[in-house]
Amino acid sequence: MSQFYLPTRILQDTDVVVKNAFELNGFGKKALLVMGGNSAVNNGAYHDVTTALQKEKIDFVYFNGVEPNPTVGTVVKAAGVGRMNSVDFVIGIGGGSAMDAAKAVAVLLANPKRNADYLFENDPYVTHLPLVLVPTTCGSGSEVTGVSVLTVPEKKTKKSISHKVYAELALIDVKYLKTAPRELVFNTAFDALAHLIESFANTRSTDYSKMCAVAGLKKWGACRRVFDGSKFQPGENDLRKLMDASVMAGMAIAQTGTGIPHGLSYPMTYYLGIPHGRAAAYFLAGYLDCMNEHLRDQILGFIGYSEIRDYRKQYKYCFGRLEVVQKEQLIQILAHAVDELSKNPEKCATAPFPVDVEVLKYIAFYEIQETFE
Ligand SMILES: [Fe+2]
Known part of the structure; x- marks a missing residue:
């Protein structure tokens, strides 16, 4: 139904x-x-x-x-x-x-x-x-x-x-949005992107929820260039697209809920104070990597990326290194996140691929090397 x-x-x-x-x-x-x-x-x-x-x-x-x-x-x-x-x-x-x-x-x-x-x-x-x-x-x-x-x-x-x-x-x-500082726009826009991806690639998605997610992914992709380059000067049209993408993402997750990246992100926010959008989007690359090729290419295509590397580059450009944290501390928190999420079978079942502790670890630690380079 x-x-x-x-x-x-x-x-x-x-x-x-x-x-x-x-x-x-x-x-x-x-x-x-x-x-x-x-x-x-x-x-x-x-x-x-x-x-x-x-x-x-x-x-x-x-x-x-x-x-x-x-x-x-x-x-x-x-x-x-x-x-x-x-x-x-x-x-x-x-x-x-x-x-x-x-x-x-x-x-x-x-x-x-x-x-x-x-x-x-x-x-x-x-x-x-x-x-x-x-x-x-x-x-x-x-x-x-x-x-x-x-x-x-x-x-x-x-x-x-x-x-x-x-x-x-x-x-x-x-x-x-016009007076919002750059960091706030980045953090919230990447939250919207996480909602769109987690809703589209979700076992609870329907044609109706996907309709919202696809429209949102395309809007987001159409203005992602505002995150490139050394100057952040989005025009009103760019901001409108980001706002639309965010509302459409909301419509989509209102039907499906969020997925594993959000589930893994809460300890990062709670213990390290990493803003919600930045924390959730940290896990998107690993999440995309676990999907089958067709689904992954579909999502990347809606946004206008050719490969996961394009997304990782953009994320890194926007947020840089995780300076607030030592590697050992992050490893501990990610392990805790995996542990907590593995006790939530309902959330794990939203992923479009089978999930066990090893898969959760793979997603959680996907960016660990990159984070400190
Ligand atoms: Fe969120």
Whole structure:
């Protein structure tokens, strides 16, 4: 059976938030804005959202303390702000971290008698406050997925909450990318690429999910040149393609979930602080190498690469050497990643080839020599 489920209404335009302010009216009289740091202020998204809310005479409060890879504790704090102010709906503004946190906050606010453990309990009848998401990066695709990944310090890793939380409305405007620093664009764009590859080459993929992944891979490939050369000066068209690729990647993983590269990446992010996109994309070359030739060539062809080496060169150009870490430390963390993922047969079964511990090791350690050269 094939299914394609995506209940989020997606509006994409220049100045989409202010132009469609009236869309916010149906969600209530008071909003909680969930953001990380000052980036939403700097890229103009906070200004647009508050302008739209004022235009519609909707009151708001905000929580701007969402850190990268947000913890359950941060979500609880943000929900506290929302509860104290009796908000009716939640607006998440930012990258994957802010949007993922906003989803979990929307669940806690709709279930005031439950504590944070509820986020990781199974409840097919879970409810959440209405949710609007405004992405300001080109990577997570969280605005169109039901997934919220949080850091669980007690378990020393990142974990998806048990509930699928889809936004009622996603407002996509490429202008927020224009002020994004180079590293942020690189990290998030490679996250989107990992989503596209992991979804396309996934045992759960369908013709419908592949349609999104192929369109996204082609968009990503059409502007990959912005990652070459000594100057990073993407034009608006390039940024739009990256944003589109990210949304399409989100649509694709909303159907299939992510695969082994994402599964291996979490300890690298948790223990070494390596940004999520850079960490997930680190494993793509090894993952591609394990696929059959036809599938690999198909994927490389959509992007415009001739061979895996083209991808490795581009990754290395963008991220350089892993200077933050000693080789021995990385080996230890990769071994831990293999160990953890080998206990997750469901994730391993998403790969388009048989997976055992040796295969996981092969993928995890594929770049180890290159990393320190
Ligand atoms: Fe990701």
